[in-house]
Amino acid sequence: MSGVTLNKVIKKYGETQVIHGVDLQIDDGEFCVFVGPSGCGKSTLLRMIAGLEETTDGRIQIGARDVTQTDPAERGVAMVFQTYALYPHMTVEENMGFGLKMNGHPKAEIKAKVDEAARVLKLGEYLKRKPKALSGGQRQRVAIGRAIVRGPEVFLFDEPLSNLDAELRVEMRVEIARLHNEIGATMIYVTHDQVEAMTLADKIVVLRGGRIEQVGRPLDLYNNPDNQFVAGFIGSPAMNFFSGSAAGGKVTVPGLGGLVLDAPASVGDGAVTVGVRPQSLRLAEGESHKVDLSEQLGGVAYHYLVAGDDTRITVEAHDQSAPAPGARVGLSVAEGAALFFDAGNGQRLR
Structure with missing residues (x-):
């Protein structure tokens, strides 16, 4: 297994630049998730690592090898796509071993590797079935198994759960996490779903507009975001943001009924943006907010309010x-729970 290093990686289509000098270190055995809104460049970056997109400038290393100009088949990576791309006329066993067969591996070796992948993915009883006889989750496991038998240095996942229903997505998240724990391979996973990112990743890379906004462990990004974009993207439900007015170390927040909060020393006088996560707000006595809707889910409820502004x-x-x-x-805020951001550029004020 190997880590992946990106050094000032750039991607252009003609005059249009979509990846802007990305530097990133993914350690050996790490589960790294690229996350961000549609069009942020996460799939493009993954495809550049795979060799499916040419790198305009910069360098990509897998382990100690510079693979920037290396053919995809020689990079030591295996990719699992959003679509299963299984051969419908082949059995599960044949689908999983097809790549090895085409490369001339002995039948006994192919069978041993397919059987081991089937054990890891709990596909043993389905090896003689064809894809049409499988559920969506089982088909995705076959696609992952096809990657496993190749014995790659790095696994690449491009939104592999997008086509599954909600229940299967949860099931497959668990399967992929268990797979990583069992085989310990380096994995890079692309998703627009920050819940997947939070639950799967050792390291999250938040992308916007072809640039990295922040890199870190899931809870580090959740608890200590560098800017308003990361704070709003990581966490479900999303963080609430309020316009505030700072003066003398205090911030008045009209959207919180005129509540006055203590501000860190870096918050100067003037306009500021205040962020508070939904779980850090409490309903209180008062009339500053109108209840628009409440969703009662049993163990948790979400109340949607409208302030006077x-x-x-x-x-x-x-x-x-x-x-x-x-x-x-009315509303109250848990002590120390508010975060403060520059009203102009969105950078965190600590």
Whole structure:
């Protein structure tokens, strides 16, 4: 197994630049997730590592090898796509071993590797079935098994769960996490779903506009975002943001009913953006906010409020009581829970 290093990687299509000098180190055996909104460059970056997209400038290393100009088949990577791309006329066993067969590997070796991959993925009883007799989750496991039998240095996943329903997505997340724990391979995984990123990753790379916004462990990004974009993207439900006015070390927040918060020393006088996660807000006595809607999910409830300045707010609660739509409530903020951002460039003020 090997790590992956990107050094000032650039991708252009004609005069249009879509990847802007990305530097990144992915350690051997690490599970790294590229996450970001549609069009941020995450799939393009993955395809550049795979060799499916040419690198305009910069360098890509897998282990100690510079693979920037290396043919995809020689890079030591295996890619699992959003579509399963299975041969419908072949059995599961034949699909999984097809790549090795085409490369002239002995039948006994192919069988041993397919049987081991089937054991890891719990596909043993399906080896003689054809894809049409499998569920979506089973087909995706076959696609992953086809990658495993190649024995790659690095596994690449391009939104592999996007075609699955919600229940299967959860099941396959668990399967992929278990697979990583069992084989310990370096894995790079692309998704637009930050829940997948949080639950799977050792390291998350947040991308926007072909640039890295922040790299770190999931909880580090959640608890200590560098900017407003990362703070709003990581976490579900998303962080609430309010316009505030700072003066003398205090920030007044009209969207929180005029609540006054203590600010760090880096917050100067003037406009500032205040971020508060839904679970750090509490319903309180008062009439500063109108209840628009409440969603009661049993163990958790989400209350959607509207402030007097039309700010939309999400509050997470862990009880089964819910105010009626149209009711007036107040809000409080858990001590030390507010984050502060520059109102102009969105950078964190610590």
